[in-house]
Amino acid sequence: MGVTLTALAVLGALAGGALLTAWFEPKLKRANEPGPAAPIRFAPEPKLENADRWMYLAGPVLVLTAVALGMVVVPFGPGLVGQDLGIGVFYFIVVLDFAVLGLSLGGWGADTKNAIEVYYRATAQLVSYVVPLGLAYIGAIMMARSLSTIQIVERQRELWYIIPQPIGFALYVVTGLMQAYRAPFLEPFSSRIGHGVLSAFGGWKLLFWRVAMSGLLFLVAAMGAVLYLGGWHGPWLPAPVWMLIKTFALMALMLWLGRKVPPLSTARMLELSWKILTPVGLLNVLIVGGLILLGVGQK
């Protein structure tokens, strides 16, 4: 496949995934719940007095770019991947950081009281999830002995990593919710600040935010399926179908669990992250190391 064709296929997959997510997510939510999927009407652009115009534009564009770049390494079948990078999973973590950057730039650029608050909160959220998220990835990476998404899925042919590593999976569910700004961790999109950037943008930019935020949730769930649920492996059905089923099953689980907990403020999220999730993640790494020495998941 040529580069252009691959790029188009990746964009198509992103559009499809985001669309499915946008259709699926509201089914699990109350009518006017805050969050990146909050029901806000598409409106013309609000008048912003002091906007830093270039930063304002960069926000939605950068977020969508980040999500599209992250889509490149998500595999939907053997060989059905944008590009099988040798360091695919690490690339994925890094590239999704651009989404935080986009959120910050958009929030700052809009220069309304609420939008700037988004920048502060998104950055604090980044600080709180980045370490436990990395630790959640490391468990699967250690067992697969590879950073390539294709390799990680291949090594789970016999044993999905959720079975030997339930702690790692739980950690991924929590940190994934933080990364996707979903239910208990929706501070940057809280209704108290007018749904964050969503109220400061209109027109095609708002559409970009919507697609990017749905795509982000889709990516997070898909990567969870790759890391812990054996990716495309499964009987009878073709590989991409299994991948989609697992992705949406994980998404449903995450959203459902997330809504069971009252929303956490940024301070409490940081507390949770550094006092609980990070030690648990380190413990998981230790356990997984022991399991590997015992030969679990190794051929």
Place this chain on the structure above:
Amino acid sequence: MTLGIAAQWFAFVAFSLIGLAGALGMATTMSMFRSGIFLMASFLGVAGLFILLSADLLSLLQIMMYIGGMLVMILFMVLFSHDPGGAMMAAMKMARLEKFFSLGIKPMRMDHGGSESHEQDEGNDHQSEGHHQENGGEQHEEHRSHGEKHQHQRAHHEQQAGKGDGDGQGGHGEHGGHEEQGGHGGMDMSMTTPVKRHAAVLAALMGLLLVGLLLARPNWAVMDATPNPNSAQQVGSLLMGKYMMAFEGAGLLILLGIFGAVWLARPGEHPGTESRDAPVAEDGQPASLREDRLQPIVPGRRRLSVLVPHDIHADRDGDHELADVPEESAADKEQPSEHPHHEQDEHNQHSQHKT
């Protein structure tokens, strides 16, 4: 996947341009926030060059470090800076380059003086200052002739202007230096300094020297071996094997650095000034994280009650009547609605009015 030679050149030029333009923008833009973003862009350009050199792991590490790190750094800068968005600075007369990199920033109108401390600025002693800033260079001559007097006034003014006027003060001081050296500036508070031109020449010369040295170096070793696709694995085993002591030692040093920072940041006993004590007194007994709760999303779920000891809040507010109102209201009074964490705020404040 290998790129054609044309594509490689194109990528090289593009990434180099991003790196250079980012650095230039960082130094010339009026917005501190943009300055940080430009620096980030510059590092991302360098990361692109790393990819061209087939050092993909290094490149991704660079991106990861600089996006997260820079965002947090900018956040701290915004917290402590007087004019992080550059609206005030953008109202000054700017050089062409500065203007280019500050495109899209809406200048603050000086006659209205959107910021409090700046209003103070103008109201204080020099009327001509505000006027001067608007008209830029035209007032230049007059300004210079009054240089001595202005400097005097400035010294006076700097004492009066409270803290938090960091940018303004810096600009004034700089400008004072200007006039002493018979500088060419008429741009008050601008980032121009008389040595800028010399510095630019010096930097260009240094750059030329470096490029010259590189070109003059004989016998470039050219390798056409394909780079190892498992470089990440190799780096990993080297870090955990051969270079383990150095790697872990660096980690230990960083940990010690963190301990040191925490130790330095602990509350001290040294005497402070009034202005320094004010925020300390305010944060002397911060509300515990336990009370920092939000309303549950799922309806019908029992709201988590906010339990705050009376005495703390009564003391902090200096309002002892408050101790009598229900606990939730006391908590909310003490954290006014600027804190959007509290979903209950509005709610409770209404009820408080009734009580």
